[in-house]
Amino acid sequence: MSELSKNYEPKQYEDEIYKKWEESGFFVPENLPNTKGRYVNLLPPPNANGEMHVGHASGYVVMDLLGRYHRMKGEKVLLLPGKDHAGIQSQVVYEKKIKKERGISRHDLGREKFYEEIFAFCKDRAQYMRSQEKKIGLSADWNREKFTMDPDLVNIVLETFVAMYNEVDKKGNRMIYRGDRIINWCPRCATALSDVEVEHEEQITKLYTFKYNQDFPFAISTTRPETKLGDTAVAVNSKDKRYKKYIGQEFKVDFVGVPLTIKVIADHEVDMDFGTGALGVTPAHSAVDWEMAQKNNLPIIKVIDEQAKIYSGFGKFSGMKAGEARVAVVEALRESGLLEKEEDYPNNLSICERCKTPIEPLVSKQWFVNVDHANFSLKKAARKTIEKEEIKIYPERFKDVMLSWIDNVRDWCISRQIWWGPRIPVWYKGEEMMASVDSPGAGWKQDEDTFDTWFSSGQWAYSTLGYPNGKDYKEFYPSDTMIMGRDILPFWAFRMIILSLYRTGKAPFKNLYFTGLVRDEKGQKMSKSKGNGIEPIEIINKYGTDAVRLSLLIGNTPGNDLNLGEQKIAGFRNFTNKLWNISRFVLLSIENPNIDVERPKAKTLADEWILGKLGMVIYHTTDALENYQLSFAGEKLREFTWDDLADWYLEIAKIEGGKSEMLNYILNVILKLWHPFMPFVTEQIWEEIYGADKMLMVEKWPICHPERSEGSLKQFELLQSIIIGIRSVRADKKIEPAKKINVVISAGKQAELLEENREIIEGMARLESLAIAPKVEKPDNSVGIVVGSCEVFIDLAGLIDATKEKARLEGEIKALEGYVAGLKAKLTNPEFSQKAPPAVVEKERAKLKEAEEKIEKIKGQVSSI
RNA sequence: GGGUGUUUAGCUCAGUUGGUUAGAGCAUCGCGUUUACAUCGCGAGGGCCGCAGGUUCGAGUCCUGCAACACCCACCA
Numbered sequence: 001m002s003e004l005s006k007n008y009e010p011k012q013y014e015d016e017i018y019k020k021w022e023e024s025g026f027f028v029p030e031n032l033p034n035t036k037g038r039y040v041n042l043l044p045p046p047n048a049n050g051e052m053h054v055g056h057a058s059g060y061v062v063m064d065l066l067g068r069y070h071r072m073k074g075e076k077v078l079l080l081p082g083k084d085h086a087g088i089q090s091q092v093v094y095e096k097k098i099k100k101e102r103g104i105s106r107h108d109l110g111r112e113k114f115y116e117e118i119f120a121f122c123k124d125r126a127q128y129m130r131s132q133e134k135k136i137g138l139s140a141d142w143n144r145e146k147f148t149m150d151p152d153l154v155n156i157v158l159e160t161f162v163a164m165y166n167e168v169d170k171k172g173n174r175m176i177y178r179g180d181r182i183i184n185w186c187p188r189c190a191t192a193l194s195d196v197e198v199e200h201e202e203q204i205t206k207l208y209t210f211k212y213n214q215d216f217p218f219a220i221s222t223t224r225p226e227t228k229l230g231d232t233a234v235a236v237n238s239k240d241k242r243y244k245k246y247i248g249q250e251f252k253v254d255f256v257g258v259p260l261t262i263k264v265i266a267d268h269e270v271d272m273d274f275g276t277g278a279l280g281v282t283p284a285h286s287a288v289d290w291e292m293a294q295k296n297n298l299p300i301i302k303v304i305d306e307q308a309k310i311y312s313g314f315g316k317f318s319g320m321k322a323g324e325a326r327v328a329v330v331e332a333l334r335e336s337g338l339l340e341k342e343e344d345y346p347n348n349l350s351i352c353e354r355c356k357t358p359i360e361p362l363v364s365k366q367w368f369v370n371v372d373h374a375n376f377s378l379k380k381a382a383r384k385t386i387e388k389e390e391i392k393i394y395p396e397r398f399k400d401v402m403l404s405w406i407d408n409v410r411d412w413c414i415s416r417q418i419w420w421g422p423r424i425p426v427w428y429k430g431e432e433m434m435a436s437v438d439s440p441g442a443g444w445k446q447d448e449d450t451f452d453t454w455f456s457s458g459q460w461a462y463s464t465l466g467y468p469n470g471k472d473y474k475e476f477y478p479s480d481t482m483i484m485g486r487d488i489l490p491f492w493a494f495r496m497i498i499l500s501l502y503r504t505g506k507a508p509f510k511n512l513y514f515t516g517l518v519r520d521e522k523g524q525k526m527s528k529s530k531g532n533g534i535e536p537i538e539i540i541n542k543y544g545t546d547a548v549r550l551s552l553l554i555g556n557t558p559g560n561d562l563n564l565g566e567q568k569i570a571g572f573r574n575f576t577n578k579l580w581n582i583s584r585f586v587l588l589s590i591e592n593p594n595i596d597v598e599r600p601k602a603k604t605l606a607d608e609w610i611l612g613k614l615g616m617v618i619y620h621t622t623d624a625l626e627n628y629q630l631s632f633a634g635e636k637l638r639e640f641t642w643d644d645l646a647d648w649y650l651e652i653a654k655i656e657g658g659k660s661e662m663l664n665y666i667l668n669v670i671l672k673l674w675h676p677f678m679p680f681v682t683e684q685i686w687e688e689i690y691g692a693d694k695m696l697m698v699e700k701w702p703i704c705h706p707e708r709s710e711g712s713l714k715q716f717e718l719l720q721s722i723i724i725g726i727r728s729v730r731a732d733k734k735i736e737p738a739k740k741i742n743v744v745i746s747a748g749k750q751a752e753l754l755e756e757n758r759e760i761i762e763g764m765a766r767l768e769s770l771a772i773a774p775k776v777e778k779p780d781n782s783v784g785i786v787v788g789s790c791e792v793f794i795d796l797a798g799l800i801d802a803t804k805e806k807a808r809l810e811g812e813i814k815a816l817e818g819y820v821a822g823l824k825a826k827l828t829n830p831e832f833s834q835k836a837p838p839a840v841v842e843k844e845r846a847k848l849k850e851a852e853e854k855i856e857k858i859k860g861q862v863s864s865i
Numbered sequence: 866g867g868g869u870g871u872u873u874a875g876c877u878c879a880g881u882u883g884g885u886u887a888g889a890g891c892a893u894c895g896c897g898u899u900u901a902c903a904u905c906g907c908g909a910g911g912g913c914c915g916c917a918g919g920u921u922c923g924a925g926u927c928c929u930g931c932a933a934c935a936c937c938c939a940c941c942a
Binding site for chain 2 (some may be wrong): 004006007008116200207219220222223224263269270272273274275278279280281282286287288289345347348350397398400401404405408486487489490517521522554555557559560561562563564565567568570571573574575576577578580581582583584585586587588589629631632635638639646647650651654724727730731732734735736737738763766809815817819822826829830831832833834835837839840843844847
């Protein structure tokens with residue numbers, strides 16, 4: 001066994017350790033010896049076009065922590081990694097790339113070539129991302145890594161489509177149907193978007209109030225005059241007296257040169273106080289209006305096409321860009337004196353989540369999933385699953401968020417007009433149409449559209465396992481835990497649940513854990529443009545992976561955002577080093593490290609105390625991990641390691657000596673407990689102790705010894721209080737640390753205990769001499785402090801200012817008297833003694849007694865000054 | 866407009882089913898190189914637990930209202 005270096009240098013060890021783990025084969029569940037039970041975690045696939053950011057890292061750390069914990073518990077652990085093809089986003093990224101590098105567009109390549117190239121591009125990026133994921137210590141089975149565009153996964157996705165398409169109810173409605181519906185259209189991406197792919201951005205726009213023509217009886221207001229070319233109605237509130245008489249009437253108008261037929265309809269959604277209280281209904285370009293049109297059987301007139309240009313048939317406006325048409329329409333209205341008002345108005349502009357281009361709502365032929373189909377209602381099935389807690393959600397409050405999402409979900413538009421993604425398996429031949437994974441034969445032409453990415457990733461829970469006949473599917477479905485960012489609840493969690501329920505009949509996982517977002521130390525969102533981001537690889541190189549892992553785990557709770565600054569990471573780097581040095585000390589102190597160490601018998605009070613504490617920390621850590629309280633587990637461990645072990649027990653070990661067995665055992669246990677949190681440093685120490693052939697990663701998780709040792713805990717705490725009390729007086733009186741002092745303790749019944757542990761007090765408080773007796777009068781020139789039932793007199797020859805000392809003690813008495821008064825008031829209150837549980841009353845009595853005794857003792861000291 | 870969360874020390878946050886005189890880390894201040902560690906040790910200061918009510922013997926903790934901030938959903942054209 002070689003001596004450890006003074007400081008832990010992560011860079012020196014991490015890559016080697018990871019290699020060792022990987023080569024051991026233990027990331028592969030089948031290679032784990034003697035497993036009992038299984039633990040499966042399918043890792044959420046990040047987009048295969050980028051790189052790992054700190055948000056990903058934060059998720060991986062949680063997944064890996066749980067994976068490593070369960071592996072040490074002896075379970076057959078599978079962490080299955082993968083990548084998502086991220087349809088629109090990857091296509092946008094790759095189009096930019098070929099534009100920049102080769103000056104070409106996807107049309108220059110053609111669909112097939114473009115597809116091949118982007119596939120290769122994603123595979124290449126995936127490899128790079130994998131190397132980053134290894135840096136964070138992810139113990140995933142890389143042999144099983146999946147990509148949503150791998151042919152076998154695509155096949156399962158297509159089969160799902162066909163099955164849903166063939167799900168027909170008695171009325172002939174399909175679960176997947178094609179229809180003209182209003183959708184969110186991104187003119188830049190030239191594709192439909194689902195509701196969740198649209199963001200909103202506040203802006204100031206103009207609100208125009210005008211009349212269609214001179215003959216129209218009243219004015220309407222709009223922010224989008226160009227769409228008014230497609231108005232087929234005006235909606236008013238049925239309670240509105242101004243317009244009641246017009247309801248049901250039809251007006252033929254000439255609107256800036258375009259003939260329109262406007263029907264006046266009533267709708268309770270119309271706000272009488274907004275604008276003129278009359279709303280021009282444009283069914284083809286507003287989701288709300290479209291619904292009104294459905295209810296009222298209004299004709300639908302498309303005005304804006306998929307390039308965001310005005311269709312032909314609208315006079316001089318035809319062919320204009322929507323923006324130009326807006327100016328032109330307003331100008332025409334102004335010229336003819338129909339424009340009544342023009343005012344600034346703040347509203348939310350819909351923009352494309354991927355490219356930030358303003359969305360055009362328009363009517364288009366798309367594929368939809370009916371989420372409430374008569375044969376199998378996806379939303380009802382999902383609701384039941386969540387309500388019955390077949391999936392347990394962390395944090396619990398997200399259950400309600402999920403339920404309200406389920407309740408409000410609308411039919412899901414799954415077709416996208418892009419090239420990158422699985423192509424919709426519907427085939428056409430003349431008037432015929434059929435759904436089929438493979439081409440039905442010659443003459444059949446496949447649908448041009450591809451799937452919404454979430455239709456693929458929504459099947460991740462079983463497509464990665466080879467549904468329905470794969471060995472993995474049979475063994476590992478459903479998985480135990482799914483961990484994802486809280487921002488993708490509506491995108492992914494919900495979709496994964498509905499698709500899995502439909503396809504497999506089972507919920508996809510048992511536990512669903514949401515992480516929050518990682519923000520900078522001021523709580524700002526990290527972004528490249530602000531330059532406030534933390535690059536995981538950069539920061540790992542600086543502080544080590546373990547420090548980064550700890551700073552993402554401790555002080556982080558499910559569903560809540562985490563503010564992360566470099567200082568915090570530096571703090572945990574310090575802790576990593578602390579653990580290293582604890583080990584270093586232990587290795588210098590013990591004779592023959594034994595890997596199969598049994599819990600030793602306590603020889604001293606300190607031994608008994610630390611074993612009790614260790615037992616507690618095993619219990620708390622295990623319990624917290626079982627309940628997904630990861631931060632709590634880490635905090636308890638840190639508290640034990642630094643405060644109890646390093647600051648007290650190791651110092652005492654130097655004094656008492658003969659701790660070989662004890663230290664061997666304690667280090668052995670805490671390395672195991674820490675391993676899931678900080679795998680690298682613990683594994684390296686393990687190797688230094690036990691040699692390269694023993695691997696901590698697959699050691700057995702420590703068992704908690706349930707015996708309690710309340711007595712030794714209390715006794716040891718008395719020692720601690722005495723030592724801290726003396727140290728405090730020393731610091732207060734500015735006694736040099738090197739100077740040893742004399743102390744006398746009037747110890748009452750505790751005399752024997754203190755006598756047994758006199759070495760500890762002498763050593764820890766740096767004493768010259770210590771006298772212990774049941775009853776001692778306060779020596780001259782000493783300062784007295786009361787600790788529990790003991791009085792500790794510290795000899796301060798020549799350093800005492802009698803007046804100051806008296807004032808200090810009197811101040812203390814005064815504070816105590818206030819405290820006592822409060823306790824007395826509480827205890828003499830009959831309501832308290834009657835209604836409070838006896839244990840609580842008893843506790844208060846004890847407190848009172850103790851405080852009163854303390855006052856007496858201090859009074860005694862005052863009188864002796 | 867609807868919803869969720871947050872509000873505790875200068876900063877970041879714990880505070881488990883209501884029950885000690887409310888805790889930690891970082892930062893600050895003082896002292897210090899005792900043979901594991903200065904990426905360290907010892908000590909100290911620092912809090913009307915957002916505001917106002919209520920329930921209770923007892924509230925940081927439960928209820929109601931309000932405020933500020935953050936986020937999500939819907940979107941009044």
